[in-house]
Amino acid sequence: MDIVHALVLALIQGITEFLPISSSGHLILPKEVLGWPDQGLAFDVAVHVGTLSAVVLYFHKDLAALLKGGVQSLTGNFSDPYAHLAWMLVAATVPAGLAGLLFNxxxxxxxxxxAVxxxxxxxxxxxLAYADKKASFNKELFDIGLKAALIIGCAQALALVPGTSRSGITITAALLLGFNRExxxxxxxxxxxxxxxxxxxxxxxxLLDGHDVDWAAIAVGVVVxxxxxxxCIHYFLSFINRIGMMPFVWYRLALGAVLIAMMVF
Structure with missing residues (x-):
């Protein structure tokens, strides 16, 4: 893979993975508009490692607290609110995991x-626009219960369909359930x-089946x-309460229009 291609694709993946604007909708553009070849499985794994590193690094204190609370809960100690939140995250992960196994x-x-x-x-x-307009914003992170976690988890399962946006659909579901944007x-x-x-x-x-690996492109993919x-995570959380979701809604509508124009013309 050309290093410039790797840099652009990694940048697109890094930015769109956590914004509610659909990474798959953006990753199709270089291929369709510029005629770039498919980036390959190894590169997909590389950018997954990169985005995972970002979220773990940014939320390392919260994730450590979630892990500690989850372990403590195994002994029956649920006094730490992170213990409850850890199990809600487990519950929210189950629907997407099952959907992935069944429908991938x-x-x-x-x-x-x-077209899809x-x-x-x-x-x-x-x-997303409807959810942001109708949301009551009266629930906080630690208010989440099992029912809400499962609903948001089922919404996450929908993100298996390209163009949905994992972050977009889960934020939409949470807003509809009354949680504030942050x-x-x-x-x-x-x-x-x-x-x-x-x-x-x-x-x-x-990859164990024997795919060729371009290590230079892999390195660029992980780092970028x-x-x-x-x-992206930092600035999204910094501005979300001020800007709301409508800028992302308008952007998605424009992106959808571009994709339709590409198919028609």
Whole structure:
């Protein structure tokens, strides 16, 4: 892979992984518009490692507290609010994990078209706009219960369909359940850790079949996606309460229109 291609694709992945704007909708553009070749499985694993590194580094204190609370809860000690939150994250991960095992092959074979990505980019943009307008914003991160965790987890399972946006659909669900924007975003980011680990491990196992590895491109992919994802998380959380979700909604609608124009013309 050309290093410039690797840099651009890693930058796109790092920025769009955690913003509610659909990484798959953006990653199709270089291929369709510029005629770039598919980046390959090894590069996919590399950018997964990069984005995972970013979220772990940014939230290292919270993730350490979640791990500590989860371990303590095994002895029956639920006094730490992080213990409860840790189990809610486990519950929220189950639907997407099961959906991935059951439907991944079908989705890969049937739902990775530009038409599907354009449609989901627009449809879920409108749903995000509705959620941001109707949200009561009266719930905090530690208010999440089992029912809410499972609902958000089922929403995350929908993100297997390209163009949906994992962060977009989980934030949408959390907003509709009454959580404030920052809490919705943080829970979405925390949920990304086990999902990225599972997805990266699944793709990593496929690499054992003997794929060629371009180590220079891999290095660029890891470093650039990690840095861009870290900055994206930081600025998204800094501005989310001030700017709301509508800038991302308008951006998604524009992206969907571009994808439709590409198909038509």
């Amino acid at each position: 092959d079908f989705i890969e074979a049937n739902l990775r078209s530009a 990505i354009a449609a989901t980019t627009i449809i879920f943009a409108l749903l 809490s919705a975003a943080k829970f979405s980011f925390f949920m990304s850790v086990p999902i990225i680990v599972l997805s990266g491990a699944f793709k990593g196992l496929e 996606s990690a840095i861009s994802a870290y900055l």
